[in-house]
Amino acid sequence: MKHLFKICLLTFFVVMSCSEDNDETQQPNTPNLVIKLKFDPSQERLNNVGEPATIPDGNAAQSPTISRMSANYIELAPGAFTPLGEGEVVFNGSETTTGGDRAINFQNARFAGNDEVFLTLPLNQVSAGTYEWVRVSLAYQEGDVDFLLDGVDYTGTLASFVGYNTYITTFDLNGQSIDVNGNRLQGFWAFEAEGFTAQGQAPAGATTVPNPLFDSSPIPQGSCVVTGAFENGFTITGEETQDVEVVLSFSINNSFEWTEVNADGKYEPSAGEQVVDMGLRGLIPMVSE
Template structure:
């Protein structure tokens, strides 16, 4: 009897082990992976998605983006698909803590260059053919160069709140704390360099938001929904067995723009030069094979 019981125990353990091994080899569900890329060589576009030059009296530079946050991502099947009627794959957290509805900065998702911003099961994406992507940008943080009062060039860190409205409790740039505890509209910025910090507000409507579908699918003023076309479209069949990776390539080609006081092409805040534009200058979604 003891031998029989021992054999039964061995069989149960063996079967359990096999079941466990089988579970371990179950293929993972294919994911839709969204990555970010910041390209200083990509075309510099205006609000209509057309090539843009720097206005007379202004100057600009291409920042080095450390990280970015978006609050909304949507795939659109056609040029006439209105905002909100496509396939919404991501919506960030919002709050009314500051009064009007706003992006909740403290709970936002961030990613840097060539980093994954979002990963969701492909089963959560409706089957279909998509030709366009819309991304509502919320925040970008990166390094820019500037000329100090002593005539030397230095590097500083710029935080750009480009979302339609953002509730901010506090944030930190290179050890400098900014306590806000309020909503801030699109164009709010903060700057830190050499241990000194400042903040300000770009003029209303000054942030560039490229939308090549301006005539067929307009976006609300101040929403910062950047629109870009897939080169060969994106097709989701529901039969995918591998991950689908989409890289959102944003143009940072001279995306930081200011008014010139000293016409030397260098940002000089101590001379009274004012930030007028921090918007990204175009979007190309790339499906990786």
């Protein structure tokens, strides 16, 4: 059985979907902008340009169970023609050049799970105005996926580094230590199942990154900046007296996709079935009333 696990992990080639942290010092009697994360398997499944996407013939997919996620950048954009970086940037994650080129500093990354708070920021640090869009540069996602091996169903944990470039020393995956000590470009992954681990690098440009503003406000290749629209806009007056909560709901609807060898809808890497995408499939920002 251990030999079969090693074969499974070796054939697991996964293709996946800036400055210092903001000062979040609490200020007495000052309302906050509170940003939460949500991972929704029933939310619409989109492609890179924000259009509904079906699973191609010959492929299969499943909705993973995401346990935690990290972002490196959050921006509120007033309109569809606002260039990336020229909106209201409310969060910049930690970066470093320790590994050479500029990269996300994974050791200082901020994480949140489903329905958990990712960011709390005093509202007086956010410019008053109406924002139609939000942009989130994703850095990391971790969750469980099901796979079939020798006719038996198992669950493994996948760590996906989807940021533009990430500096990683060592990280823990289900109690297993993964040593990297260097920079890794978008698409680096690690997998753990039954105590066995594997790691690899996906090809450039393979991660689905939905951007409905593809024509009016493109994003750089490899940046993993997912874009979503507020249904009725998001207005900050500067006169708020209570916290304002924004939920960033990400679609994980069949976001783990692979090519089928055995047409049974189950992922079977030992049969040569290879993953073709694990990018998130859409973003809907919601303002809590």
